[in-house]
Amino acid sequence: MSKRIQAKYKIDRRMGENIWGRAKSPVNSREYGPGQHGQRRKGKLSDFGIQLRAKQKLKGYYGSISEKQFRRYYDEAVRRRGDTGEHLIGILECRLDAIVYRAKFVPTVFAARQFVNHGHVLVNGKRCNIPSRLLKAGDVVEIREKSRNIPMVLEAAQSPERDVPEYVSVDGHKATYVRIPALDEVPYPVIMEPNLVVEFYSR
Known part of the structure; x- marks a missing residue:
């Protein structure tokens, strides 16, 4: 069983977004990242950084899914015909x-x-x-x-x-x-970009 070791709201603060749309999220009052260096100016992300962040955000949204399990869902989405990103969302939503x-x-x-x-x-x-x-x-x-x-x-x-x-x-x-829902039917409080997750894994 996968366990979340870190405080879950650190994901919100690291992403700079209230990914679960909860009123108690610290992002509502502190938009900077967690930790000693959280308020430093952030540099521009590379293409890899943007893709990695999209993957972390989507995986983090669904709680304690391990990287191995998430990758297995991606591999299953690739095997299906059609849009891999849409299939990935469909698999996550039928858990x-x-x-x-x-x-x-x-x-x-x-x-x-x-x-x-x-x-x-x-x-x-x-x-x-x-x-x-x-x-x-x-x-x-x-x-x-x-x-x-x-x-x-x-x-x-x-x-x-x-x-x-x-x-x-x-x-x-x-x-x-x-x-199985389409991506635009899933009520994410923030914009999810499964196409970037597909780019991350298909590098």
Whole structure:
């Protein structure tokens, strides 16, 4: 299992963007980077630097995905016909923890991973504790009955920070993964550039 060692909001500050769109993000009040040298003037990024940043931003958005796993998703996207960047987004968005987050069962992508790990979720009526499980269109994700009154679940359902996208259908504590989304359907709070991620890996 991949673990995030560093504070998650350091990603926000390093990127200079509020990548999860959260009101608590320190970027809202401190737009400079973290650490002793964070306020130094930044030099112009090279093409490689721009591509690397796009990759770090996309990978960081989905929480604790390891580089090895992320590269595996890219390789799978390359094997599919059509736009590799679009396929990469589609693969990331059909992860079980991503759907749990999109359905507003939990407030953050990090909470989604933990929520699945702890066995609070059913997929097609069967308990599943694998956050990286890739869902197929029509799969039904449900919060176990014993877990529905967890404070985190109640908080997420009432949060006005984000809406449920059209490719996830939610009915109470049950969500159906309707279809693979296109890039412009995914409600990222910031601009994601999967084409630059493709350029990074295809160097």
